[in-house]
Amino acid sequence: MAREQLNSASYNWNAFPDRPHLAAALAGRVADRLTKAIAERGTAVLAVSGGTTPGKFFAALSVAPIAWDKVIVTLVDERFVPASSPRSNAGLVAANLLQNAAKAARFVPLYHEASGIEDVAASDDAALRSLPWPLDVVVLGMGPDGHTASFFPDADDLARLLDPASDRIILPVHAASAGEPRLTLTLARVIDAGFIALHIEGEDKRTAFDGAVAPGPRKPIRAVLDAAPRPVEVFWAP
Numbered sequence: 759m760a761r762e763q764l765n766s767a768s769y770n771w772n773a774f775p776d777r778p779h780l781a782a783a784l785a786g787r788v789a790d791r792l793t794k795a796i797a798e799r800g801t802a803v804l805a806v807s808g809g810t811t812p813g814k815f816f817a818a819l820s821v822a823p824i825a826w827d828k829v830i831v832t833l834v835d836e837r838f839v840p841a842s843s844p845r846s847n848a849g850l851v852a853a854n855l856l857q858n859a860a861k862a863a864r865f866v867p868l869y870h871e872a873s874g875i876e877d878v879a880a881s882d883d884a885a886l887r888s889l890p891w892p893l894d895v896v897v898l899g900m901g902p903d904g905h906t907a908s909f910f911p912d913a914d915d916l917a918r919l920l921d922p923a924s925d926r927i928i929l930p931v932h933a934a935s936a937g938e939p940r941l942t943l944t945l946a947r948v949i950d951a952g953f954i955a956l957h958i959e960g961e962d963k964r965t966a967f968d969g970a971v972a973p974g975p976r977k978p979i980r981a982v983l984d985a986a987p988r989p990v991e992v993f994w995a996p
Protein backbone atom coordinates (compact mmCIF):
# COMPACT_ATOMS: atom_id res chain seq x y z
CA MET A 759 0.00 0.00 0.00
CA ALA A 760 1.16 3.49 -0.74
CA ARG A 761 2.77 4.97 2.35
CA GLU A 762 2.66 8.49 1.03
CA GLN A 763 1.70 10.25 -2.18
CA LEU A 764 4.48 12.47 -3.51
CA ASN A 765 3.83 15.28 -5.97
CA SER A 766 2.82 13.79 -9.30
CA ALA A 767 4.49 10.47 -8.48
CA SER A 768 4.24 8.07 -5.61
CA TYR A 769 6.01 5.09 -4.13
CA ASN A 770 4.78 1.90 -2.62
CA TRP A 771 6.50 0.85 0.57
CA ASN A 772 7.00 -2.92 0.74
CA ALA A 773 8.47 -3.84 4.14
CA PHE A 774 9.72 -7.36 4.92
CA PRO A 775 10.54 -9.03 8.27
CA ASP A 776 14.10 -9.83 7.17
CA ARG A 777 16.50 -9.63 4.23
CA PRO A 778 16.02 -13.20 2.92
CA HIS A 779 12.26 -12.62 2.68
CA LEU A 780 12.91 -9.35 0.84
CA ALA A 781 15.33 -11.03 -1.57
CA ALA A 782 12.83 -13.77 -2.41
CA ALA A 783 9.98 -11.32 -2.89
CA LEU A 784 11.97 -8.89 -5.04
CA ALA A 785 13.38 -11.73 -7.14
CA GLY A 786 9.82 -13.00 -7.67
CA ARG A 787 8.52 -9.60 -8.75
CA VAL A 788 11.46 -9.04 -11.11
CA ALA A 789 11.15 -12.53 -12.60
CA ASP A 790 7.44 -11.96 -13.23
CA ARG A 791 8.11 -8.63 -14.96
CA LEU A 792 10.85 -10.15 -17.13
CA THR A 793 8.57 -13.04 -18.12
CA LYS A 794 5.80 -10.57 -19.01
CA ALA A 795 8.21 -8.55 -21.17
CA ILE A 796 9.44 -11.67 -22.96
CA ALA A 797 5.82 -12.65 -23.69
CA GLU A 798 5.08 -9.17 -25.05
CA ARG A 799 8.19 -8.46 -27.12
CA GLY A 800 10.31 -11.59 -27.19
CA THR A 801 13.01 -10.15 -24.96
CA ALA A 802 13.48 -8.39 -21.62
CA VAL A 803 16.03 -5.87 -20.42
CA LEU A 804 17.04 -5.63 -16.76
CA ALA A 805 19.33 -2.96 -15.30
CA VAL A 806 20.69 -3.58 -11.81
CA SER A 807 22.70 -1.57 -9.31
CA GLY A 808 25.84 -2.61 -7.49
CA GLY A 809 27.06 -2.01 -3.97
CA THR A 810 26.76 -4.21 -0.90
CA THR A 811 22.97 -4.57 -0.77
CA PRO A 812 21.91 -6.67 -3.78
CA GLY A 813 23.86 -9.91 -3.11
CA LYS A 814 20.99 -11.96 -1.66
CA PHE A 815 18.58 -10.61 -4.26
CA PHE A 816 20.97 -11.54 -7.08
CA ALA A 817 21.35 -15.06 -5.72
CA ALA A 818 17.56 -15.50 -5.46
CA LEU A 819 16.98 -14.11 -8.95
CA SER A 820 19.74 -16.25 -10.49
CA VAL A 821 17.70 -19.44 -9.91
CA ALA A 822 14.39 -18.05 -11.21
CA PRO A 823 12.98 -20.47 -13.83
CA ILE A 824 12.51 -17.95 -16.65
CA ALA A 825 13.73 -17.79 -20.27
CA TRP A 826 17.08 -16.26 -19.34
CA ASP A 827 18.36 -16.70 -22.91
CA LYS A 828 15.91 -13.94 -23.83
CA VAL A 829 17.05 -11.58 -21.07
CA ILE A 830 19.61 -8.78 -21.45
CA VAL A 831 21.22 -7.66 -18.18
CA THR A 832 23.03 -4.36 -17.89
CA LEU A 833 24.02 -1.96 -15.12
CA VAL A 834 22.35 1.11 -13.69
CA ASP A 835 25.84 2.42 -13.05
CA GLU A 836 29.45 1.35 -12.88
CA ARG A 837 32.62 2.44 -11.20
CA PHE A 838 35.32 3.30 -13.76
CA VAL A 839 37.34 0.17 -12.96
CA PRO A 840 37.92 -3.13 -14.78
CA ALA A 841 35.73 -6.15 -13.99
CA SER A 842 38.69 -7.67 -12.11
CA SER A 843 38.50 -4.89 -9.51
CA PRO A 844 36.72 -5.63 -6.21
CA ARG A 845 34.94 -2.31 -6.79
CA SER A 846 33.44 -3.45 -10.11
CA ASN A 847 29.66 -3.81 -10.40
CA ALA A 848 30.19 -5.97 -13.49
CA GLY A 849 32.29 -8.27 -11.35
CA LEU A 850 29.62 -8.31 -8.64
CA VAL A 851 26.90 -9.19 -11.17
CA ALA A 852 29.03 -11.88 -12.83
CA ALA A 853 29.74 -13.54 -9.49
CA ASN A 854 26.25 -13.31 -7.97
CA LEU A 855 23.56 -12.86 -10.62
CA LEU A 856 24.92 -14.44 -13.83
CA GLN A 857 25.08 -17.85 -12.22
CA ASN A 858 22.74 -20.86 -12.24
CA ALA A 859 19.80 -20.38 -14.64
CA ALA A 860 20.69 -16.72 -15.16
CA LYS A 861 24.03 -17.73 -16.67
CA ALA A 862 22.17 -17.90 -20.01
CA ALA A 863 21.43 -14.15 -19.99
CA ARG A 864 23.34 -11.70 -22.19
CA PHE A 865 25.34 -9.18 -20.15
CA VAL A 866 26.10 -5.68 -21.43
CA PRO A 867 28.83 -4.04 -19.31
CA LEU A 868 29.54 -0.33 -19.09
CA TYR A 869 33.26 -0.25 -18.33
CA HIS A 870 35.69 -0.64 -21.24
CA GLU A 871 39.44 -0.05 -21.44
CA ALA A 872 39.85 3.32 -23.12
CA SER A 873 41.72 6.58 -22.88
CA GLY A 874 39.11 8.41 -20.77
CA ILE A 875 35.72 8.04 -19.13
CA GLU A 876 34.13 10.58 -21.48
CA ASP A 877 35.07 8.40 -24.47
CA VAL A 878 33.69 5.30 -22.75
CA ALA A 879 30.45 7.09 -21.85
CA ALA A 880 30.04 8.21 -25.45
CA SER A 881 30.68 4.72 -26.84
CA ASP A 882 28.36 3.15 -24.25
CA ASP A 883 25.68 5.69 -25.13
CA ALA A 884 25.94 4.73 -28.80
CA ALA A 885 26.16 0.99 -28.18
CA LEU A 886 23.23 0.82 -25.76
CA ARG A 887 20.94 2.48 -28.31
CA SER A 888 20.74 -0.90 -30.01
CA LEU A 889 19.03 -2.40 -26.97
CA PRO A 890 15.23 -2.59 -26.94
CA TRP A 891 14.10 0.54 -25.04
CA PRO A 892 12.54 1.31 -22.64
CA LEU A 893 14.09 -0.90 -19.99
CA ASP A 894 11.67 -3.43 -18.56
CA VAL A 895 13.07 -3.51 -15.04
CA VAL A 896 15.39 -1.20 -13.13
CA VAL A 897 16.56 -2.06 -9.62
CA LEU A 898 18.01 0.91 -7.77
CA GLY A 899 19.91 1.15 -4.52
CA MET A 900 20.35 4.23 -2.38
CA GLY A 901 23.18 5.67 -0.34
CA PRO A 902 22.80 7.33 3.09
CA ASP A 903 23.18 10.68 1.31
CA GLY A 904 20.12 9.99 -0.82
CA HIS A 905 22.08 9.24 -3.99
CA THR A 906 20.83 6.55 -6.32
CA ALA A 907 22.48 5.19 -9.45
CA SER A 908 25.49 7.51 -9.62
CA PHE A 909 23.44 10.64 -9.05
CA PHE A 910 25.65 11.86 -6.23
CA PRO A 911 24.58 15.13 -4.57
CA ASP A 912 28.07 16.57 -5.19
CA ALA A 913 28.32 15.39 -8.81
CA ASP A 914 29.84 17.99 -11.14
CA ASP A 915 26.87 18.03 -13.52
CA LEU A 916 24.01 16.72 -11.38
CA ALA A 917 21.36 18.74 -13.23
CA ARG A 918 22.35 17.01 -16.49
CA LEU A 919 22.17 13.58 -14.87
CA LEU A 920 18.72 14.35 -13.44
CA ASP A 921 17.25 16.00 -16.56
CA PRO A 922 14.03 14.04 -17.21
CA ALA A 923 14.05 15.25 -20.82
CA SER A 924 17.61 14.09 -21.56
CA ASP A 925 18.09 12.03 -24.72
CA ARG A 926 21.28 10.50 -23.31
CA ILE A 927 21.45 6.93 -22.06
CA ILE A 928 24.84 6.95 -20.32
CA LEU A 929 26.78 9.88 -18.85
CA PRO A 930 30.09 10.09 -17.00
CA VAL A 931 30.04 11.21 -13.37
CA HIS A 932 32.71 13.02 -11.39
CA ALA A 933 31.86 13.40 -7.72
CA ALA A 934 34.25 13.62 -4.77
CA SER A 935 31.90 11.49 -2.65
CA ALA A 936 31.76 8.72 -5.27
CA GLY A 937 35.37 7.62 -4.91
CA GLU A 938 36.31 6.80 -8.49
CA PRO A 939 34.64 8.32 -11.58
CA ARG A 940 31.39 6.60 -12.56
CA LEU A 941 29.30 5.74 -15.59
CA THR A 942 25.55 5.98 -15.04
CA LEU A 943 22.21 5.63 -16.73
CA THR A 944 20.53 9.00 -16.87
CA LEU A 945 17.42 9.64 -14.78
CA ALA A 946 15.45 9.92 -18.02
CA ARG A 947 16.20 6.31 -18.94
CA VAL A 948 15.59 5.07 -15.39
CA ILE A 949 12.11 6.58 -15.16
CA ASP A 950 11.17 5.19 -18.61
CA ALA A 951 11.43 1.66 -17.22
CA GLY A 952 8.30 -0.46 -16.97
CA PHE A 953 9.07 -1.43 -13.37
CA ILE A 954 11.31 0.53 -11.00
CA ALA A 955 12.32 -1.03 -7.68
CA LEU A 956 14.33 0.62 -4.93
CA HIS A 957 16.10 -1.95 -2.74
CA ILE A 958 17.23 -0.63 0.64
CA GLU A 959 18.05 -2.41 3.89
CA GLY A 960 18.61 -1.35 7.49
CA GLU A 961 17.33 1.40 9.77
CA ASP A 962 19.86 3.94 8.51
CA LYS A 963 18.61 3.59 4.95
CA ARG A 964 14.98 3.81 6.10
CA THR A 965 15.79 7.01 7.99
CA ALA A 966 17.63 8.35 4.95
CA PHE A 967 14.69 7.53 2.70
CA ASP A 968 12.19 9.14 5.08
CA GLY A 969 14.42 12.22 5.17
CA ALA A 970 14.63 12.30 1.38
CA VAL A 971 10.87 12.24 0.91
CA ALA A 972 10.17 14.77 3.66
CA PRO A 973 9.83 18.45 2.70
CA GLY A 974 13.23 20.08 2.31
CA PRO A 975 16.24 20.16 -0.01
CA ARG A 976 15.68 17.63 -2.80
CA LYS A 977 17.94 14.58 -2.71
CA PRO A 978 18.61 12.64 -5.95
CA ILE A 979 16.35 9.75 -4.95
CA ARG A 980 13.52 12.29 -4.56
CA ALA A 981 14.17 13.48 -8.12
CA VAL A 982 13.52 9.92 -9.33
CA LEU A 983 10.34 9.56 -7.25
CA ASP A 984 9.05 12.92 -8.46
CA ALA A 985 9.81 12.29 -12.14
CA ALA A 986 8.71 8.64 -12.35
CA PRO A 987 5.38 8.33 -14.18
CA ARG A 988 4.48 5.26 -12.11
CA PRO A 989 5.02 4.38 -8.45
CA VAL A 990 8.51 3.26 -7.48
CA GLU A 991 8.30 -0.01 -5.54
CA VAL A 992 10.43 0.36 -2.42
CA PHE A 993 11.63 -2.94 -0.93
CA TRP A 994 12.90 -2.57 2.63
CA ALA A 995 13.93 -4.88 5.43
CA PRO A 996 15.62 -4.11 8.77
Ligand SMILES: O=C(O)[C@H](O)[C@@H](O)[C@H](O)[C@H](O)COP(=O)(O)O
Binds near residue numbers: 807898
Ligand atom coordinates in the same frame (compact mmCIF):
# COMPACT_ATOMS: atom_id res chain seq x y z
O1 LIG B 1 27.60 1.44 -7.78
C1 LIG B 1 26.95 1.60 -6.75
O2 LIG B 1 27.43 1.67 -5.61
C2 LIG B 1 25.45 1.63 -6.82
O3 LIG B 1 24.91 1.57 -7.98
C3 LIG B 1 24.94 2.67 -5.89
O4 LIG B 1 23.95 3.53 -6.36
C4 LIG B 1 24.42 1.88 -4.72
O5 LIG B 1 23.16 1.32 -5.05
C5 LIG B 1 24.29 2.72 -3.48
O6 LIG B 1 25.52 3.41 -3.30
C6 LIG B 1 24.01 1.84 -2.27
O7 LIG B 1 25.15 1.05 -2.07
P1 LIG B 1 25.17 -0.06 -0.91
O8 LIG B 1 24.25 -1.16 -1.37
O9 LIG B 1 26.60 -0.50 -0.85
O10 LIG B 1 24.68 0.61 0.35
